[in-house]
Amino acid sequence: MKNVVSLKSLAKELNISVSTVSKSLNDSEEISAQTKERVKNLAKLRGYSPNPIAVRLQKQETMQIGVIIPNIENPFFASVLKGIDEIVSTSKYNIITFFSNESLEKEKECLDHFSRGNVDGILICIAEETNKKKTFDHIIDIKQKGIPLVLFDRIPMQPLGFDVVHVNDYDSIVSAYEYLEEKKCKNIAFVSSIPTLIVGRLREDGYLSKAKNPIVIAYEELSELQLTLQESLKEGKIDGLISADINATLLCNSAIQKQGLTYSNEISLIGYVNAAQNELSYPKITSIDQHPEEIGRQTAKALLLRLESKLENVPVNDIVLNTTITIGETSV
Amino acid sequence: MKNVVSLKSLAKELNISVSTVSKSLNDSEEISAQTKERVKNLAKLRGYSPNPIAVRLQKQETMQIGVIIPNIENPFFASVLKGIDEIVSTSKYNIITFFSNESLEKEKECLDHFSRGNVDGILICIAEETNKKKTFDHIIDIKQKGIPLVLFDRIPMQPLGFDVVHVNDYDSIVSAYEYLEEKKCKNIAFVSSIPTLIVGRLREDGYLSKAKNPIVIAYEELSELQLTLQESLKEGKIDGLISADINATLLCNSAIQKQGLTYSNEISLIGYVNAAQNELSYPKITSIDQHPEEIGRQTAKALLLRLESKLENVPVNDIVLNTTITIGETSV
DNA sequence: CTGAAAGCGCTTACAG
């Protein structure tokens, strides 16, 4: 039941050679208008479409872009992927998705698979474990294979020699801090469930650069974070919270509510959220918007640029995007 | 800088034929142990790995599975995709992801692309628009192409002749209704932002089968839904809410809070949520868990089964999974 | 046990 229409079958039916059929369909200058016409008509009639695998073998291109996402259940990454798809789907490439599930081992396997000739280019956000262990050799190795690679969101401190796309995490938190200051907050604490992630560190640094008497509440273990947070709020000193990630934001709001605090002069909250969900939630939280789809689009564009201009000496690009603050109901 | 190690280069270096090299690496019985040894050693030394495109062309398999997701920003689908990945990543296949963004047109393009020899099998959840217009010809056409296809979640009323994986939406709501009855709710309303989706209709039907004096609040337009919902709550009659989708659930909770109602004898809420986010939210909403990852796993398994047993006469599978109720803080 | 040949479905110099 497979598609049996091939160049060969068309050629036989038309009593001409395979090369002529191929050239006709590719609109080669070499072929007469009349022959092209005949070939194209029959091709359409028979529903011919070229075997993509054969074309790829011939062209020595896979027409595939490999994407490695740490965790697709994180809405930030889901939106980034959507942005990537938006750009890639207008190109000749397909997206092969892999999920590292934050595991270094899995990430290595993915890159290994990609580098065995399965993709023409790679888009990757490194896993949490990779981030912690600071093991980047498997990524650097890709350079030797000559496969263009673009890193997004979690960017190692030391440059690896690849294009990168990210937001300015440091400045984002500085802006958030300044925003809360405008709202007359005096004791602003920083809450994070990602203290070891690169982006988490940058955000913390941004906070520390502003706070005179810093209060950092940071645990990876959510239950621990929750407990400590509740304790800290009980003391009644804190009147502003900046949360460094989606989970921390949810816990902050939850702790505030449970404490019976109200979003007024009593306390304010700003943090990272899942934008779509936040829009409908109560209270709608004042948030730092990273514009994840835009990150995805820029990442994909950066790769396509490398793929199209085969120039090896294009300098490495460091693309920094701006975050914005979306006012909600948790800062009055 | 491309990988220049090929069967040919190995053969030349060993002074034997390409066929012998190929057979050795594939552990053919025909080849002497000694030769195999030599070949494998050199292959390892040179870091040889077979060109996947060439293998595919030869084997007449793409080793790719095409997945069409209506909206990756919906956490339900993100989790389904994770489940799919979990199973597929243990097979020889790769996942090609496409997002229809709920558009029939885009969906057609995806299927068209897939059917041009780009994938060996297809996993699809139909777009909202497809669902509404009840246009399924582009899906049915896939059967003629001989490409196995499995539908998940949104399953057309009339069987299309493909394997399907879904939950029992009707029964889920019946259970939810019965649960609220146990909690002494007397006036249970049904709130939906997906009145025209198949799953939305089934859920509504489940509700209608139980309610004596049904109150259905259903609008696709979220602002309209929100308004009507607030009006209805103001009347003070409703003491139980069943929400048919994530957005409706968020709006219900938001409306309840704004109304100043408390989750006690006053009112209860049960509905669909984003499980990960709900876990950390306040209040934690009592929810109907569809186990999306399991849906993904089952969907992928169903396809792999078809792909492996080339038998055409395997009867069509209708896999129905159970939902469960997770007790939260919105039903006391 | 090894290798030459054909073939998977295409494209593209090159001859005529």
Added chain:
DNA sequence: CTGAAAGCGCTTACAG
């Protein structure tokens, strides 16, 4: 303007 030939990198009957 058309076609035969070689080749992309493999696999696999078939001969020897």
